Amino acid sequence: MVVHMTELFDPAALVDAADDPGRYVERFRFSPLLVGALVMWIALDGVSGWLAVGAGREFLRELTAEPPAPQADLLVLGAGTAALASIGCAVAVFVGRWIHAAATHRVAFRADRDGVTLGSQPYPLARAMTVPWSDLERIEVSWGFAPSALSIGLTLRRDAPRPHGIPRPRTVRAVAYKVRQWWLYSTPGDVSHLIQGWTLDRARLQTAITTYSPHTRFISL
Helix, strand or coil: CCCCHHHHHCHHHHHHHHHCCCCEEEECCCCHHHHHHHHHHHHHHHHHHHHHHHHHHHHHHHHCCCCCCCHHHHHHHHHHHHHHHHHHHHHHHHHHHHHHHHHCCCEEEEEECCEEEECCECCCCECCEEECHHHEEEEEEEECCCCCCEEEEEEECCCCCCCCCCCCCCCHHHHHHHHHHHHHHCCCCCEEEEECCCCCCHHHHHHHHHHHCCCCEEECC
16 A cells, blocks of 8 residues: 555545555645745735735825826726736735645545546636546546646546536537637646646556556556
């Protein structure tokens, strides 16, 4: 039985590992790359906040000035303040979601007797989803939209039921969904997530596939 260090903090995970020794689990964690990225985003958020405060003060000064400032100037300052504040809030939510996922060691990926699970992804937002082995045709690892980001995609069998949020093949929604999947993850899979904030052990995944579903194809870089 192989147990990751993050599972030592979760007694329930140890019980599951003993009950299903072939399972493979990866969890979000604070890797050096993730910490560096978070520091950069926090710095960006600080700059956005500082600029928003400065623009807001200037907007209020111009608004109460005598004689009144031109409407065009007020419009530009107001729009700039709102845009900077929106960017700051969006970055704060983005950073907060990643910190929460890593701090709680949330499951990012799991392969066990029930199937393959892609955990809830902090960004781009994606819900957790489990695909049973009987519905799974292919697992593929490829480069995502960023040069340093890998993605993992699950391709369902043609006659397999679609999980919630996955449109049926040969529909307009399915075409739009495929385009989005390819743009975000560069993979033709029906369900895809980025491999960010966690790492994929290809050997352990291959072992899990061999154990639970030898007919499932595994394509990796």
